[in-house]
Amino acid sequence: MKSHLIHTIRIGAIISLLLFLFAPVGCEKELIPSTTDEVIATVNGVDITVSEFTEALTNLKTELSDDSPLDEDQARKMKLNLLNQLIDRKLLVAEAENLGITVSEEEIDAAVNRIIGEYPDQETFDELVADGNIDLDQWRREIEYTLLLDKLVETALATDIEILPDEIETYYEEHREDYSSDEKVHALQIMVETRETAEELLSEIQNGGDFSNLASIHSISPDSARGGDLGFFTREEMPPDFEIAFEMDPGDVSDVVESPYGFHILKVLEKSPAKDMTLEEATPEITEKLKRLRAEEQYGLWFSEIKERAEIEINPSVLDDISF
Secondary structure, three states, X not given: OHHHHHHHHHHHHHHHHHXXXXXXXXXXXXXXXXXXXXXXXEEOOEEEEHHHHHHHHHHXXXXXXXXXXXXXXXXHHHHHHXXXXXXXXXXXXXXXXXXXXXXOHHHHHHHHHHHHOOOOOHHHHHHHHHOOOOOHHXXXXXXXXXXXXXXXXXXXXXXXXXXXXXXXXXXXXXXXXXXXXOOXXXXXXXXXXXXXXHHHHHHHHHOOOOHHHHHHHHOOOHHHHHOOEEEEEXXXXXXXXXXXXXXXXXXXXXOOEEEOOEEEEEEEEEEEOOEEOOHHHHHHHHHHHHHHHHHHHHHHHHHHHHHHOOOEEEOHHHHHHOEO
């Protein structure tokens, strides 16, 4: 349980940073760096240089799918956000050093082998490396940092988290809707004005016609733009004529159904049974959730204290000189 909570906190702390720093090499997007390797920030006497920042920024731009230009304010906010993440990283690494926390080469190798094992085969991984999609040295550095942060967070959250019964009961009462719901059906529909048209379309569907495509073309209901997708609905949310959907199995197509709005054909995609969990049934799930929230709170307080006592200096003029 504890290791699961630590994993949750670790992911929250590093996932965005990994997106920025652990990106494919060979990026075609160019930055305009400063002419000298100036210091953009200092964290407890440790410098963050322009070259270090621009490398991270290049990787960030690689991860962005939208190539539209940013205005000056957006660009500055993005650069400042990235700089803050680099500062946080320096603080976490320094804290690990202060506590004597290290990661061995054997631990890194084990993690590397475990991740490679998730690929279909070794050849697939080797091709990614050969194509320049994975920089092995950088990859190993990021794995080392991830493992280091794992150990650091485990130290920070060394005390077991206890959730009291009254906390569980209070959460259950305040979130009853999460543990109680009516039966729901996810269905598609085609709605037309005449039974004759509906019968013709039903015959086409029964002969292999694509339901969603026919809904997009022929249905007069607003959901035709989504291929007739009604999403999930309860009995109370639809006309009584749609009661038939709750008697159908996923994949079934109804006969023509008449309602005050027209003539319908329904196709059930999936069903969600009614849920009415008792407090006892919901307790394991609630306990896990409250422990996770408490762990996140503990981590936030712990890191805030580290940051408050840190000496951090930022050179805003150098940051402004770095362009996208």
